[in-house]
Amino acid sequence: MPGRDRRELAAIFAGGVVGALLRVALLQTHAGAAPGWPWATFAINILGTFLLGYFATRLQERLPLSAYRRPLLGTGFCGAFTTFSTMQVELLTMLDAHRYGLAIAYAASSVILGYGSVHLATLYVRRVRTIA
Amino acid sequence: MSVAVWIAVGLLGGIGALGRFLVDGIVAARTRHEFPLGTLVVNLSGATLLGFLVGLGFTGNRLLLAGTATLGSYTTFSTWMLETQRLVEDGEVALAGANVVIGLVVGVGAAALGRFIGAHV
Numbered sequence: 612m613p614g615r616d617r618r619e620l621a622a623i624f625a626g627g628v629v630g631a632l633l634r635v636a637l638l639q640t641h642a643g644a645a646p647g648w649p650w651a652t653f654a655i656n657i658l659g660t661f662l663l664g665y666f667a668t669r670l671q672e673r674l675p676l677s678a679y680r681r682p683l684l685g686t687g688f689c690g691a692f693t694t695f696s697t698m699q700v701e702l703l704t705m706l707d708a709h710r711y712g713l714a715i716a717y718a719a720s721s722v723i724l725g726y727g728s729v730h731l732a733t734l735y736v737r738r739v740r741t742i743a
Numbered sequence: 744m745s746v747a748v749w750i751a752v753g754l755l756g757g758i759g760a761l762g763r764f765l766v767d768g769i770v771a772a773r774t775r776h777e778f779p780l781g782t783l784v785v786n787l788s789g790a791t792l793l794g795f796l797v798g799l800g801f802t803g804n805r806l807l808l809a810g811t812a813t814l815g816s817y818t819t820f821s822t823w824m825l826e827t828q829r830l831v832e833d834g835e836v837a838l839a840g841a842n843v844v845i846g847l848v849v850g851v852g853a854a855a856l857g858r859f860i861g862a863h864v
Binding site: 629725 | 759853
């Protein structure tokens with residue numbers, strides 16, 4: 612990859628390693644039986660989204676520009692910790708079992724709480740800034 | 744889980760994150776629109792591939808490593824939500840709604856398509 616910053620790639624890789632390990636550890640210890648409510652994936656996605664909202668806002672708007680924090684914490688860690696593909700296969704499993712209400716509730720609550728957590732994290736970072 | 748499997752989970756998770764960064768960069772460089780197409784391409788391709796692995800009959804450590812570790816890290820929920828919220832902040836409510844609806848509807852469809860193909864190859 613000519614011209615690509617190798618340290619930026621290393622930061623993304625390192626964040627991805629930690630995010631994946633933490634997600635798999637939580638999934639292994641808190642796996643629910645399909646097609647029930649996937650608590651582990653759900654909690655991971657909401658928590659990771661809150662953290663990304665915090666890091667993205669803080670690193671973009673508050674701290675002096677750092678070249679490696681955003682790739683490490685945002686793209687690497689939060690990106691790898693949270694997951695879209697597992698959620699879609701979980702939804703598919705619910706639809707297979709004709710548990711349509713469960714699938715709609717899982718999809719809707721993930722999106723609403725995910726969106727809300729970005730919103731709250733963003734407001735929190737900006738509020739701290741105006742006070743300081 | 745053995746130490747070797749944990750090490751593989753970490754390494755594959757890092758590779759998945761790098762894959763997301765590269766694919767998102769390639770797609771984003773080819774789109775001028777504000778719509779976050781890069782993340783959508785990553786997420787939909789990852790959902791298709793995970794469905795494909797399930798269709799192939801992957802279970803246990805094979806599904807854990809290729810699916811949960813690699814594709815789980817490759818795809819992302821947090822960036823999808825962050826970009827949706829930033830679109831709303833920019834007044835692009837219709838694009839934000841489209842990003843969510845396309846992600847969910849096409850996402851489940853992509854996983855189903857991948858699984859169908861995997862079960863029939």
